[in-house]
Amino acid sequence: MRAATRMDYAAQVTSFLLGQMPKLLAGFAVTLTVAVAAIPLALAFGMLLLAPRLSGRGLIRGAVQAYIEVMRGTPLLLQIYLIYFGLPLIGLFPSEFTCGVVGIALQHGAFLCELYRGAIESVSQRQWEAGRAIGMTRLAVFRYAILPQALMKVLGPLGNQLIVLIKDTSLVSAIGVMELTLTGKMVIERSAASFEIFVAVALFYLIVTAAVGAGFRLAEQRYAGRL
Amino acid sequence: MPDVLAKNLPYLLSGAVMTLWLSLAVVGLSTALGFIIGTLGAVGGRTTRALVTAYIFILRGIPVLVVMFLGYYAFPAFGYRANAYVAVGAAQIVYAGAFVAEIVRSAILSVPAGQIAAARGLGMPRAKILMHVVFPQAVRLAIPPLLNTSLTTIKQTSYASVVGAWELTYAAREVVERTLAAFQIFLGVMAIYFCICYPLSALSRWCEGRFVVAH
């Protein structure tokens, strides 16, 4: 393109994007809402799975392990579809939003459980010994010696997993939740817009994931000096 | 086997074949791409390394679905009429390539500096050090995370259905919208994906067990 048309093009695109900004922001807000709803659910679900995973009786532990394997081996999109298309068949009619949030929480909860387990197991066995040697019960050792260290060690992987979760919110566009990705797609289909819209969409996601990533790195660094 | 599932199984299985082709292509090409970029990111000059870092940072920060849409709409915008598979496949290769690149880069950088020092002390030229000392160890370090990434990539081929490419998940949704047998079909398709993915998942877990570093 010649310089003049390149400038025109840039100006055109920018003004168009600015015009679409309200729509994109609305979609962005929905994305954030889905994330904010799914994250605590996933964190809690992961913790719920942890006890049986670590020390439950054989049958329950096997069931949790099987569940986690299934979550590892099947795409999140299918699970969301299963919930969205399946629940009405048994008389439940949750909103698309709810289906999406639940689907995300059910899968990421499984991954988070493994993450928690990894963090706890990465605390050296010798720490258990040290605690027991001064007469603490196993529960006390876990609470005051193991858990705090596991929490410090979980920060890195946890940050990464939450970023994946935030990105996975884009999948709920497949069942009609008007979040950022679907908004972008709508804008392209209803106007003369082209792929630049998705560059803007990408930027929105990048801002969130970069912020979350930076936040967790800061938190990690605070404790990195000790462990 | 439930009747609706049984009736549609051939159709679904052909979708599975498409998924397998897609997976093979994307995993293979993204691994190759990622190896090249990752190596450059570890041993290249300052500008190269900065570019690689930017590439990895950007692609890891946006959803693969968005990258797929970008690919899908970018091709025609630049005048190429590519079919959905090429567009989505290329997008996924670029996306997964970033993850592979990060794994490869960090594996190369984790090879203990002492080893490189020892090799230089023996008078080995730089290229040979790379080939005989660094790479073999970097590959060993990289395999467990690479297996995990490949697993994720295979599952992500299902997202191509959202963009309009026909594969197993697309076929599943078609059948369900036609027959309304959501549980049968989706659970059945989940089982198919599980059969494809579980070997890789089990292998990945076994590798993690072997390469665990003791305290």
Next chain:
Amino acid sequence: MIEVVQLTKSFGELRVLDGISFGVDKAEVVVVLGPSGSGKSTLLRCVSFLEPYDGGEIRIDGELVGYRMSGRGQRVPRSEAENARHRQQVGMVFQSFNLFPHKTALENVMMGPLHARGQTKAEALEIGLSLLAKVDLSDKANEYPIRLSGGQQQRVAIARALAMRPKVILFDEVTSALDPELVGEVLIVIRELAREGMTMIIVTHEIPFARDVADRIIFMDKGLIVEEGVPGRVLMAPASQRLQLFLRRYQGDYLAT
């Protein structure tokens, strides 16, 4: 005070303790010598019941360690709470220090009183400060272990064990992981404890230190006690060939096998 009778323990096929019997009186310092694999560490871990034992008895002040006798004369494992209380009376210091990295030196010493004995923070603080002063580390009270040298960490570990006012302290090769210059500061603390009348069982390789501090020396090999006696006799005139070989090796003749 401590009675060990015919103690046996196996790890799978391997018989690590093959019938150990000895006693330790109050305020006595017993040093256990022996090559690696002789079962010394396992012995200590059984006394502290960090490890269960298969046969024989360990009694402290008459009470059976780790088990109780049921009405029918069967041996029944004690509850976790009982074992925890037992371990409060048996202090242990490890070769690899095992300090809690996420707590400062002072907090490490306070851990036992606070979370094992349930004392108040004020009480634990007082205990912590006075014990850190005793091991000469008052100025490092608010440092995290990662900033302390090996010798300093080990002294904190000793203070941490002392905080529980144990009846006996077990030392498991506590200087073997230290740089040579740092060994002395730890041995000085242990010697001081011995002078104050603390009952101790010390596993070590430091022969001169053993000669200095021990009331009695026990030499173990392959799960059995081979020799036992006062330092003067055992170290100067070893009766068994195995002990002679061991002493030659540890007193500089590195080729002795």
